[in-house]
Amino acid sequence: MKELPLTVKRSLELLGLLLIGTVMVIGSDIIMPVIMAFFISIMLLPIYRWLRKVNLPEAVAIILPILIVFIFVGLIVWFFSAQVGSLVKDFPQIKANVSKHLQALSNWVSKVSHYSTKEQLDFINKKSNDLLAMAGGMASGAAVTLSSVFVFVGLLPIYIYLILFYKDILLRFAFMWFKTDDHPKVKDAIYETETIIKSYLVGLLIQVTYMTVLLGGILLLLGIKHALLIGVIFAILNLIPYVGALLGNIIGVMLTLTASTTLGPVITVLAVIAGVQFLDNNILMPRIVGSKVxxxxxxxxxxxxxxxxxxxxxxxxxxxxxxxxxxxxxxxxxxxxxxxxxxxxxxxxxxxxxxxxxxxxxxxxxxxxxxxx
Structure with a gap:
């Protein structure tokens, strides 16, 4: 068979990328739960294999690891909810602190610009209607998002079960895409993919745990209010590469400002986050996840x-x-x-x-x- 010209190959590659991107955008609500279930299934494979070795029925060997995952997620949600509950209890004090910070910000704006406090209040009142209208639109969108989250979570255990149950069919399907001579490479790629995903996801779970304990524990010892909440929020957001750490810093500063009338605790929080991040990026995480890819x-x-x-x-x-x-x-x-x-x-x-x-x-x-x- 005559080989295609290089320009045709590259054109087909770009067309394929465009089609894949279009399918991902249109079908993200269907595709993302499947991808998430695929990764979780690979992470649960060692537990499944061990349960099968001790002669448990296949259905039980699949269901037990899924239950472990959902119990773990439930504990995280419970812990997070308890910390948010303590934040809500301090709402009157938070409201008073926010008012002080806003007054200080207003005085600073008056000094560095020609806008007086009255003009700032007029501007805020003028924009309040726009904000309320935007909030209404966001609330309706949030309802749709919340329903999609419940669908996402509801489908995950079903997908995980079916992927583990039909894994041999999926593997055969993968091998049948390639020539017999290429099967050793395919097998090697499958083993390495499994290793990478397991080490990455297990590493992230370990990272969330020690980041919460380290950051929350140090801030708690230093007397920072809502220390554990700052720790768990930063640990979860830190899972998002590059962007998450920035968001975690911003939320940590905001939570500290609401609980304090001075800037000292804010500087303390930023310094502790920087120290824990340096330890995580340079010492702990490279040893846990490794450097396969x-x-x-x-x-x-x-x-x-x-x-x-x-x-x-x-x-x-x-x-x-x-x-x-x-x-x-x-x-x-x-x-x-x-x-x-x-x-x-x-x-x-x-x-x-x-x-x-x-x-x-x-x-x-x-x-x-x-x-x-």
């Missing part, structure tokens, strides 16, 4: 943004494991190897503009000795 920062940020625009918060959380799986596949496929290079963090020691050997698809010398998946 490295994704460069540009693709990580783009993945988070694209995932968020396609599927909201769930898309942002799932962007990194999806990119990691794609890189494993691309690195083992001659046709798509350039996409694996684009996602990776392996920088050539010399410029491809000056050295033709660095323009080829083969392995090249890199500036950092990273594993090539």
């Amino acid at each position: 490295k994704i460069n920062a540009l693709m990580s940020i783009l993945g988070v943004i694209v995932g968020g625009s396609i599927a909201g918060v769930s898309g942002m959380f799932l962007s990194m494991p999806i990119i990691a799986v794609l890189k494993v596949i691309f690195d083992r496929t001659e046709m798509f190897k350039q996409w694996g290079v684009l996602f990776g963090d392996e920088r050539p020691t010399k410029s491809p503009m000056k050295f033709p050997s660095f323009r080829k698809k083969g392995t090249v010398e890199t500036t950092a000795g990273v594993d090539k998946g």
Whole structure:
């Protein structure tokens, strides 16, 4: 069979990307629960295999790990709700502190600009109707979002059960896509994908735990109010690469300001967050997750943004494991190897503009000795 011209191949690749993106946007409510269930199923595989080794029925060996996951999630929700409840109890004091901060902000604005306090109040009153109208629209949208969340959570255990039950059919389907000569590569890619997803997701669970304990515990010892709530919010948001840490800092500062009339606790919170983040990024997380596949920062940020625009918060959380799986596949496929290079963090020691050997698809010398998946 005659090989297609290179321009046709590249055109087909771009057309395929466009079609995949369109399908993801249109069917995100259907596709994202399936992807989430797929990742959770892989994480539960060791438990399932162990239960099967001790001769438990297959249905029981699948249901028990699913119950463990939902009990764990339920405990997190209970803990978070208890912390929010303590925040609600302090609402009168929070209201008084917010009024003081707003008055101080108003005085500062009056000093640095020509707007008086009266003009600022007139501006706020003028915009209040617009804000109320916007809030009404957001409330109706939130109702739709809440219903979709319940559908998402309701479908997850069903999908997880079916993926584990029919895993051999899915594996056979994957092998039948490729020639028999390529099956060893496919098998290798499947094993590595399983390892990467398990290490990544289990690492994230461990990260949420120790970030909550470290950050919340240190802030609690330092006398910061709502310390545990700040810790759990930051730990969960930190799962979103790059963007989550920034949001966590902002929410931590806002919670501290509502509970304090001075800036001292705010500086303390920011310093503790910075210290815990440094410990997490440079010592703890690399040892827990490891460095099987490295994704460069540009693709990580783009993945988070694209995932968020396609599927909201769930898309942002799932962007990194999806990119990691794609890189494993691309690195083992001659046709798509350039996409694996684009996602990776392996920088050539010399410029491809000056050295033709660095323009080829083969392995090249890199500036950092990273594993090539």
